[in-house]
Amino acid sequence: MDKVFKALADQTRRYLLDRLHEHNGQTLGELCRRLEMTRQSATQHLAVLEAANLVSTVRRGREKLHYLNPVPLNEIQERWIDKFERPRLRALSLVKQQAEKAEEAMADKPTFVYVIYIESTPEKVWHALTDADLTAEYWGHSNVSDWQVGSPWEHQRTDGSGTADAVGTVVESSPPTRLVTTWAAPDADATAEPSRVTFDIQPHGDIVRLTVTHENLADEAERTAVAGGWAAVLSNLKSLIETGSPLPQQPWLVPR
Known part of the structure; x- marks a missing residue:
């Protein structure tokens, strides 16, 4: 868990995860084209993400494909969010839905x-x-x-x-x-x-x-x-x- 929080603390690493969420299975070159940094710097960031099990890799010939692994993020949600916030978030969501329905009804x-x-x-x-x-x-x-x-x-x-x-x-x-x-x-x-x-x-x-x-x-x-x-x-x-x-x-x- 400590490695996950450390990995998520950096803006660049969060950006890399966002890009993999949009399009999974990218090579280092494809990821670098979206970043203003050298391949060496990007490799270091990806290594931290791999160590935290947030990114997994698969070899395809000479290429190394990077995939987002959402399991650690789900564990964070279950450990730090769900058991504390789920009832309140459900209540807020219900209020929001009712307000939207009321607005739609009044709009008609x-x-x-x-x-x-x-x-x-x-x-x-x-x-x-x-x-x-x-x-x-x-x-x-x-x-x-x-x-x-x-x-x-x-x-x-x-x-x-x-x-x-x-x-x-x-x-x-x-x-x-x-x-x-x-x-x-x-x-x-x-x-x-x-x-x-x-x-x-x-x-x-x-x-x-x-x-x-x-x-x-x-x-x-x-x-x-x-x-x-x-x-x-x-x-x-x-x-x-x-x-x-x-x-x-x-x-x-x-x-x-």
Whole structure:
């Protein structure tokens, strides 16, 4: 094992193993053509690899062919990696596969993006998006949460009933520039993938560029519905921040 670690410690010897992995059974001349070194230096490196049993050789006439022997590398993996890391690596691999499946599923569903410019600061826009009393003024619902990652949030009616018409989880919270939440109906199937809303708040001088991205929508009909809803809510938000009052008429009640 010591000879194996010593052999692997040198970059040139690792390069030789890589080349044999790509194309096994090469002669010294073929290997030297890939290296900027003399045949004598390459021979010395190959001798170290042979001593570690990482390379074996076979004579074919006057030629000496070099072959990669993966057995010592497999022994290192079994001795130093597998028994310590296998459960964790399997768990990480499972997480990666699930994340990739979720991304593929979301990629197949409609996404709505809306951009609006507001004369304000990122801090004020963030406050308007997360303060329950302010959301009640321009949204007709109170968004209630502590806005910490992993916390639940509710889109509660303002009639005092405490009824939530939408619920979700805070996925990302980076005040005052980015907020990501999941959205679902309170009675939605627990196994169904919820939609996700991202608020990106970017300052541009004396104004703010607010981008709302609503992903993983069920179909085009739902995309059309949320498009009208977001346009109305964000217009009301802009009016409240810039003038101190929401629009004189609730925009989501205006016939389209």
